[in-house]
Amino acid sequence: MQNPVQAEQVHLTTFYETLDRERERTEARRGDEQVAGTRNRQALHQRDGRVRDLGARLARLNAAEEGLYFGRLDDVDGEVLHIGRIGLHDEDYEPLLVDWRAPVARPFYVATAVHNQGIVRRRHIQTRLRRVVDIQDEQLDLERTAAGASQAGTGVIGEAVLLKALEARRTGTMESIVQTIQADQDRIIRSGLAGILVVQGGPGTGKTAIALHRAAFLLYTHRAQLEKRGILVVGPNPTFLKFIGQVLPSLGEDGVRLVTIAELYPGLTASRPESAEAAEVKGRAELAEVIAKAVADRQWVPDQPVHVTVERTVLRLDPTVVAEAGGRARARRLPHNQARPFFLTEIIDALTDQYADIIGADPLGGENLLDDYDLEELRNEVTAEPAVQELLHRLWPNLSPQQLLLDLYGDEDRLAAAAPQLSPLDREHLLRYGDDWSPADVPLLDEAAELLGDDGQEAARLRAERAREIAYAQGSLDLLSGSGSTDFDEDDESEILTAKDILDAEALAARYEAEDDRTLAERAGADRRWTYGHVIVDEAQELSPMAWRAIARRCPLRSMTLVGDVAQTGAAGGGTSWRNALAPIFADRWRLAELTMNYRTPAEVMDLAGHVLREIDPTAKAPQSVRSTGVKPWHVDVAAADQAAYVSKVAGEEVQHGQVGVITSRLRLELVQEAVGGLADVTVLTVAGAKGLEFDSVLVVDPEGITLESPRGLRDLYVALTRCTQRLGVIGELPDVLRDAGAWDARL
Numbered sequence: 001m002q003n004p005v006q007a008e009q010v011h012l013t014t015f016y017e018t019l020d021r022e023r024e025r026t027e028a029r030r031g032d033e034q035v036a037g038t039r040n041r042q043a044l045h046q047r048d049g050r051v052r053d054l055g056a057r058l059a060r061l062n063a064a065e066e067g068l069y070f071g072r073l074d075d076v077d078g079e080v081l082h083i084g085r086i087g088l089h090d091e092d093y094e095p096l097l098v099d100w101r102a103p104v105a106r107p108f109y110v111a112t113a114v115h116n117q118g119i120v121r122r123r124h125i126q127t128r129l130r131r132v133v134d135i136q137d138e139q140l141d142l143e144r145t146a147a148g149a150s151q152a153g154t155g156v157i158g159e160a161v162l163l164k165a166l167e168a169r170r171t172g173t174m175e176s177i178v179q180t181i182q183a184d185q186d187r188i189i190r191s192g193l194a195g196i197l198v199v200q201g202g203p204g205t206g207k208t209a210i211a212l213h214r215a216a217f218l219l220y221t222h223r224a225q226l227e228k229r230g231i232l233v234v235g236p237n238p239t240f241l242k243f244i245g246q247v248l249p250s251l252g253e254d255g256v257r258l259v260t261i262a263e264l265y266p267g268l269t270a271s272r273p274e275s276a277e278a279a280e281v282k283g284r285a286e287l288a289e290v291i292a293k294a295v296a297d298r299q300w301v302p303d304q305p306v307h308v309t310v311e312r313t314v315l316r317l318d319p320t321v322v323a324e325a326g327g328r329a330r331a332r333r334l335p336h337n338q339a340r341p342f343f344l345t346e347i348i349d350a351l352t353d354q355y356a357d358i359i360g361a362d363p364l365g366g367e368n369l370l371d372d373y374d375l376e377e378l379r380n381e382v383t384a385e386p387a388v389q390e391l392l393h394r395l396w397p398n399l400s401p402q403q404l405l406l407d408l409y410g411d412e413d414r415l416a417a418a419a420p421q422l423s424p425l426d427r428e429h430l431l432r433y434g435d436d437w438s439p440a441d442v443p444l445l446d447e448a449a450e451l452l453g454d455d456g457q458e459a460a461r462l463r464a465e466r467a468r469e470i471a472y473a474q475g476s477l478d479l480l481s482g483s484g485s486t487d488f489d490e491d492d493e494s495e496i497l498t499a500k501d502i503l504d505a506e507a508l509a510a511r512y513e514a515e516d517d518r519t520l521a522e523r524a525g526a527d528r529r530w531t532y533g534h535v536i537v538d539e540a541q542e543l544s545p546m547a548w549r550a551i552a553r554r555c556p557l558r559s560m561t562l563v564g565d566v567a568q569t570g571a572a573g574g575g576t577s578w579r580n581a582l583a584p585i586f587a588d589r590w591r592l593a594e595l596t597m598n599y600r601t602p603a604e605v606m607d608l609a610g611h612v613l614r615e616i617d618p619t620a621k622a623p624q625s626v627r628s629t630g631v632k633p634w635h636v637d638v639a640a641a642d643q644a645a646y647v648s649k650v651a652g653e654e655v656q657h658g659q660v661g662v663i664t665s666r667l668r669l670e671l672v673q674e675a676v677g678g679l680a681d682v683t684v685l686t687v688a689g690a691k692g693l694e695f696d697s698v699l700v701v702d703p704e705g706i707t708l709e710s711p712r713g714l715r716d717l718y719v720a721l722t723r724c725t726q727r728l729g730v731i732g733e734l735p736d737v738l739r740d741a742g743a744w745d746a747r748l
């Protein structure tokens with residue numbers, strides 16, 4: 001008789017054979033589609049769509065290779081369900097393997113001995129390459145097993161497999177947790193698509209992992225709806241995005257765009273460094289009013305009449321005429337640049353009428369001598385006059401968001417007029433020169449873009465792109481017609497249609513366009529006004545009110561998952577309560593889910609971090625660690641001058657335990673980086689750079705400096721102390737809160 005491992009191996013082999021067959025089939029179908037010819041544009045379009053869908057299917061099949069099959073449920077009636085990373089059918093379309101996201105797979109993540117949902121046994125199958133290496137069973141039938149009773153108490157599902165995953169060395173990138181998702185996490189992953197879900201959880205509670213698995217779940221469950229618009233994931237920094245970047249592809253899902261706030265505005269890289277104070281001012285909600293006022297101020301009404309000369313005739317423009325034309329243009333409720341032509345028309349009309357009155361006046365006092373044709377000529381003259389154009393530009397300029405902000409930041413008076421509500425010191429933080437952008441500028445550019453509307457640059461860019469496509473297509477056709485006729489004698493030639501006969505350059509260009517092979521993420525990234533089917537924000541507590549406005553614009557449907565921890569806020573402009581952070585934009589239209597188990601940080605380390613948390617918020621409860629390692633954190637006080645060298649020595653020793661993260665104050669960053677530079681598996685970061693990351697072993701350097709140098713110092717320290725999966729060392733003078741903690745070991 002087969003033992004259970006052998007029995008599961010038989011299943012596994014069948015699943016891989018099916019996967020291979022499915023892959024071959026999909027690849028062959030894609031190949032057939034690619035060569036299938038058609039001249040009909042719509043058919044071409046549809047064909048390209050099918051090729052893309054098959055490509056996506058193939059990517060999903062390929063991604064399922066590792067860990068294809070990992071779970072099995074046996075129910076009271078003897079029915080068996082095999083659960084894997086992807087769903088597979090046999091030749092008769094009978095299900096063989098069920099996708100982990102399918103509703104029927106749910107008991108694998110939530111059934112307990114107390115609420116067994118008809119399941120008597122849950123089996124975890126561990127595989128490597130295409131072999132079963134181990135299995136673990138959980139009996140969920142209380143009546144039949146005594147083991148069930150103890151299962152009910154732990155609250156952890158698949159404990160042995162979970163602990164193995166948590167204790168494993170980190171690879172430097174986050175991995176999928178499909179095999180060990182816990183019940184409280186599963187509830188969040190499968191929560192409905194509509195509305196705003198806020199997930200609050202302490203360090204290591206799996207918020208990031210869950211947010212990504214939720215994206216995969218939503219894409220699976222609402223594919224038709226989400227595939228067109230995609231999902232946007234916003235993270236705190238590029239290192240973090242790199243850290244999490246493989247999770248969704250490993251679950252077979254693309255169609256997700258990962259960005260930091262700095263990348264939200266197409267066509268610019270916002271990497272200009274700036275002070276925390278300046279970033280805080282730029283993030284305030286009242287900056288929306290400042291930007292609106294800055295735009296309004298560019299619609300100028302002069303105090304005095306202004307004069308402009310057209311062909312030696314002096315024309316006069318009264319402030320009331322400007323004010324009334326401006327009022328009517330604004331009443332159209334269009335963005336500034338789109339309202340501009342209406343304003344311009346009225347001003348030009350007013351000037352033309354005046355011009356006509358002067359030029360066409362009948363010396364004998366009769367009616368004006370000019371006819372409609374003459375008036376049109378005069379109008380053209382007025383419009384073409386550079387002095388008139390200059391005046392119109394001063395009265396109501398066509399503006400890009402960049403220009404608006406540069407003009408504002410670069411001019412004290414403009415700034416004072418637009419931002420009277422800011423203190424002189426706050427305004428000073430905004431004053432600057434240069435045309436590069438910081439991350440905190442991005443939401444302001446976005447705000448300005450909304451109010452200004454298209455300044456013509458987008459249309460010009462599209463026109464240029466189209467002209468390039470047509471020129472390219474023309475070149476291709478010329479090449480074809482140049483080589484086409486030489487192979488045939490004269491008689492044949494009349495029978496044979498060349499590409500040039502069938503297509504002209506414009507049609508061919510349209511075809512290239514239809515074959516836009518950019519991914520959804522690329523297309524969405526190039527379009528500021530793209531709106532997503534769902535938006536996920538990680539470390540959401542860091543977002544400023546202005547950043548929330550920019551994010552909200554990307555999801556008018558308000559289908560969002562916001563994950564974070566208000567005890568970990570580092571940004572001066574970030575939120576320390578969800579209610580306060582979200583109220584200005586979403587009022588109270590959001591639902592809250594909380595996570596309380598810490599899967600990353602061992603109990604010994606969390607004990608220590610708990611002291612800091614209590615100082616931040618005496619009412620907050622630290623998440624409970626699911627495991628302890630028996631290794632206490634250690635502390636060594638090393639004089640500032642010797643710290644970098646000491647860190648380098650210790651980091652070199654710690655790499656034997658895996659990936660090492662050195663988290664230091666900004667003050668010491670350079671010195672430590674220099675000293676540690678080049679050590680393999682060691683990363684040196686500030687707290688801001690370490691947000692969301694984790695390492696096997698962490699060295700926190702200069703904890704007192706970390707606490708003092710930032711407006712939210714204790715929260716930063718809390719983040720730094722909770723980044724390790726195994727070991728924590730603290731180097732340098734301790735702040736009071738840690739001195740009293742007493743949970744230390746000496747470094748051996």
Ligand SMILES: Nc1ncnc2c1ncn2[C@@H]1O[C@H](COP(=O)(O)OP(=O)(O)OP(=O)(O)O)[C@@H](O)[C@H]1O
Binds near residue numbers: 600
């Ligand atoms: N159910 C689970 N099974 C296996 N590993 C898990 C599970 N839940 C979380 N983890 C692991 O725990 C670690 C912490 O998870 P994650 O980074 O998602 O937490 P977080 O709440 O975002 O933390 P932080 O707020 O501190 O950044 C990761 O290594 C993650 O893979």
